[in-house]
Amino acid sequence: MVSPDLSQCQTSPMAKPSLRNKASLWVTDSFLFLGGVFVALLLVWTLWSFITPPTPNPTPNFGHTVLKPVTAGGLDSLTCTGDGQGPNLRHDPPETTFYDDPQLSYSIGKPMKNWDEKRREWLSRHPSFAGGNGRVLMLTGSQAAACKNPIGDHLLLRFFKNKVDYCRLHGYDIFYNNALLHPEMFSYWAKLPVVRAAMMAHPEAEWIWWVDSDALFTDMEFKLPLERYKNHNLIVHGWPHLILDKHSWTGLNAGVFLIRNCQWSLDFMEVWAGMGPQTPNYERWGEILRSTFKDKAYPESDDQTGLAYLIYKEKEKWGNKIYLENEFYFEGYWEEIVGSFENITEKYKEIERRENRLRRRHAEKVSEQYGAFREEHLKEAGLGKGSWRRPFITHFTGCQPCSGKHNQMYSGNSCWDGMQMALNFADNQVLRKFGFLHPHLLDSSVSAVPFDYPA
């Protein structure tokens, strides 16, 4: 019988207690041992730092990294010599890893085996990345050429800035791709080769989070409930009954997904990509998908219907590791969201008028703390449709900012105005920490935030 921990694809040493415990024991022991000499050391260090110029530390070792918070955390900031306490970015030992195997490819269509072992081995050689079970790499991107829509590139810039803001606030890495990594895997299929390559380029990341270029974070404080997904490897916004009973291709949305960096995911993506335009079966897959999901919009095989198909038809094989999230706006349809921004802004202001802590100015770096404070006031707000909580991700499906084409259901202006409002609504949550706000959501101008805002 496998334990719940082992039954998930992810079994890397990051999740195991050994390394982490060893490190924290070491810190505790060091603290006890150093306790007596700490004050003396501090004094010597301080004096020394006054008489010697700051020198960069070219190859800090593991011990140094572990000891740092105990001995020199506060001093670094005073002497400006700090090289951070996080992962060691200069340590890559000469022992061979999977990177030295000439047979290994970053490309989809070249299956990789034993990835979990390979990744685990890399992590054991790079212990400063251990304990990164919640480590997330966000991926997004757009086409290689300039946008046809005259404001397309500007919109994409703002959509990207929004993701950079979210990642900075939560300590995530982000990669923007605008190269076609597989020449035949165009449009919505283009993301799969990027995810595949990113898994190999970032063995330290436990999760890869694909977010479409036309989606943005409209709640900068909300964090993914990663704990909820501990037994799953792929998380998408979706509704089981729409896929399994109604056979609707919109039973899920493939524009935003979270996928675990593990062998299961590599195997799954090979099967998923097997329906793509680079294979001889592309046309046949178009027919199969169309006959299974009758409401499918395009005749060609597409990634979203392909994913729904695998959940429906190969439930036993893949379904138990795929989590269909529908308790919050993992991504939300813009048309049902953009009209609620003004009301939500007022609701949040009401909370802040009641709660002094939320009006306190603070450093951007400690924003997560204020998100946690606010959470206490959002219990009644609900989540998802009809809620007055800020929607987590707003997705402009059908609007295509870059090409300028849009679904005939809406006027172009409703798309571009909606984007402008969503972008300013999100930006207000960021700019506030810099002392400014956009007073009107349809206008990008700013004004300074009064000291005790909102009064």
Ligand SMILES: [Mn+2]
């Ligand atoms: Mn999209």
